[in-house]
Amino acid sequence: MPLCPTDILKDISSTLNPSVNPYVAKMTAALADGSIPVLQGSALKDRRGHWREAFAGQRENQAPSNRKLIVEIGCHLGLTLNQMAGNHQDADFIGMDITFKRVVTAAERAVRQGHRNVITVLGNARAMDSIFADGEVDGFVIFFPDPWLKRAQSKNRLVDEAFAALLATKLAPNGFVWMKTDQEIYFKEAREAFCRAGLTPSEPIDFFAGHAYESTFERRFRLQGLPPHGGQWQKPFDDRLC
Numbered sequence: 707m708p709l710c711p712t713d714i715l716k717d718i719s720s721t722l723n724p725s726v727n728p729y730v731a732k733m734t735a736a737l738a739d740g741s742i743p744v745l746q747g748s749a750l751k752d753r754r755g756h757w758r759e760a761f762a763g764q765r766e767n768q769a770p771s772n773r774k775l776i777v778e779i780g781c782h783l784g785l786t787l788n789q790m791a792g793n794h795q796d797a798d799f800i801g802m803d804i805t806f807k808r809v810v811t812a813a814e815r816a817v818r819q820g821h822r823n824v825i826t827v828l829g830n831a832r833a834m835d836s837i838f839a840d841g842e843v844d845g846f847v848i849f850f851p852d853p854w855l856k857r858a859q860s861k862n863r864l865v866d867e868a869f870a871a872l873l874a875t876k877l878a879p880n881g882f883v884w885m886k887t888d889q890e891i892y893f894k895e896a897r898e899a900f901c902r903a904g905l906t907p908s909e910p911i912d913f914f915a916g917h918a919y920e921s922t923f924e925r926r927f928r929l930q931g932l933p934p935h936g937g938q939w940q941k942p943f944d945d946r947l948c
């Protein structure tokens with residue numbers, strides 16, 4: 707069930723019939739009892755600027771620290787999100803996606819794998835301003851956001867100039883964006899957009915310690931003989947344009 711809210715804080719799980727979609731029922735239960743780390747609607751209203759406290763609470767009584775906060779946009783069923791969370795236990799990970807099934811499944815996977823540094827969020831990443839303060843995020847991961855686009859649909863791509871500017875605003879100094887796509891033209895246009903937003907092309911980000919993180923869609927394309935096009939960008943301390 708896709709979701710395209712302009713208001714990410716609007717409660718929608720309570721307005722839907724849980725018998726139509728079992729993931730709505732799981733979301734409703736999780737919001738009530740915290741059984742899996744998935745959030746939606748008003749459960750997000752106090753998170754802006756306070757994600758580190760929220761993760762500290764999830765790990766029970768650990769004081770908030772300077773742990774890095776990484777956000778995966780389009781986390782799908784949580785494969786990459788949970789691989790990263792497992793490899794980087796000193797950082798916290800938020801996965802955003804737009805269907806109940808994807809964010810619930812990704813959160814269930816986190817519980818199964820014992821990760822207490824993962825929270826998933828149902829919501830359109832374009833509306834992230836209501837849940838992230840400026841400079842709050844240390845890194846964005848965006849893998850294969852809009853695959854297989856026909857040329858006529860390219861105006862609907864997620865990563866455009868406005869979105870690149872939004873990501874740059876939410877990043878802390880030295881924060882990064884890691885994007886991969888199946889389309890070379892999309893990659894080139896995104897690269898321009900990130901540069902115009904003040905992000906600079908980067909060598910492989912140290913944080914990932916050489917992990918390639920082949921995502922579900924990357925694997926699908928590889929099996930069809932299609933290579934990924936990707937890059938990493940960083941927000942400089944002095945906001946120089948590249």
Ligand SMILES: C[S@@+](CC[C@H](N)C(=O)[O-])C[C@H]1O[C@@H](n2cnc3c(N)ncnc32)[C@H](O)[C@@H]1O
Nearest residue numbers: 780782802803804830831849850851921922923
């Ligand atoms: C093609 S899939 C790629 C999934 C995964 N990142 C991978 O590489 O295997 C794109 C994902 O982005 C999600 N998505 C699309 N638009 C989004 C938006 N505006 N905000 C958050 N997620 C979005 C989709 O629901 C889907 O799960």
